[in-house]
Amino acid sequence: MSLPVIVTRAEPAAADTVARLKAAGYEAILSPALTLESLPDAGLELDGVRHLIFTSANGARYFLERRAVGTLTVWCVGEATATVVRQGGGEDVREGDGNAADLAAMILAAPEAQTGGLLHIANEAAAGDLVATLEKAGLDARFAALYRTVPVKDLTPRAASALDAAPGVVVLVHSAKGAAAFRDAARGIDLSRVVFVAISPAASQPLAGCGARAIVNAAHPNETALMDALDTAVLAL
Numbered sequence: 001m002s003l004p005v006i007v008t009r010a011e012p013a014a015a016d017t018v019a020r021l022k023a024a025g026y027e028a029i030l031s032p033a034l035t036l037e038s039l040p041d042a043g044l045e046l047d048g049v050r051h052l053i054f055t056s057a058n059g060a061r062y063f064l065e066r067r068a069v070g071t072l073t074v075w076c077v078g079e080a081t082a083t084v085v086r087q088g089g090g091e092d093v094r095e096g097d098g099n100a101a102d103l104a105a106m107i108l109a110a111p112e113a114q115t116g117g118l119l120h121i122a123n124e125a126a127a128g129d130l131v132a133t134l135e136k137a138g139l140d141a142r143f144a145a146l147y148r149t150v151p152v153k154d155l156t157p158r159a160a161s162a163l164d165a166a167p168g169v170v171v172l173v174h175s176a177k178g179a180a181a182f183r184d185a186a187r188g189i190d191l192s193r194v195v196f197v198a199i200s201p202a203a204s205q206p207l208a209g210c211g212a213r214a215i216v217n218a219a220h221p222n223e224t225a226l227m228d229a230l231d232t233a234v235l236a237l
Contacts (some may be wrong), residue, residue, distance in 0.1 A: 004162040006142035008033040008182045009174045015053045031159035034149040050116025055100045057081045059121040062146040064088040078222045082146040099221050104133045151181035159228050163189050171200040197230045
């Protein structure tokens with residue numbers, strides 16, 4: 001497979017996606033649309049907290065840089081996030097298979113989550129819908145932002161060259177903010193030969209009307225389903 005696949009995911013997770021693509025025989029081109037910045041002065045109050053909630057692997061990484069999970073119950077949005085927590089020493093890890101709304105429903109359905117505070121760790125731009133849902137149900141839910149995402153101004157030269165010269169290009173999208181940042185960075189570039197493969201319909205929403213050849217959404221919001229959607233999209237080209 002010589003079709004170039006541009007990875008817009010932020011580092012450090014982007015390296016995992018690139019490795020997976022190369023193992024599958026794709027020409028992987030790294031061009032993160034977002035960079036991550038730690039918020040070292042952000043407070044992290046755990047008094048009364050018995051549950052941690054992570055809706056991204058990055059949130060888990062930034063938490064683990066500051067302290068261990070210990071005996072806390074950890075609720076993770078999906079496999080990739082749960083893997084980071086387990087590798088960081090987490091033992092009581094509950095793994096979802098959907099988005100933040102699905103994770104909230106999973107938590108609300110668990111009797112053990114009704115006792116003790118729940119702390120959602122995410123980036124500073126997180127909408128807060130998850131915490132609001134839990135609070136509405138009477139749970140002691142809180143939020144802490146330990147990092148932020150910053151859009152890049154330009155694509156990498158290799159990605160820009162592929163978009164300009166290749167007869168066909170696939171761009172992988174992992175988030176709505178990343179999609180918007182990529183579209184801004186690709187300003188002035190003809191996207192009519194591009195097939196966007198997004199991890200979810202929400203992630204691909206900012207790409208509506210961009211002139212792409214096609215926009216394909218994964219069946220489930222996880223990396224495995226994203227790769228399956230990529231394979232399907234390539235076969236249809």
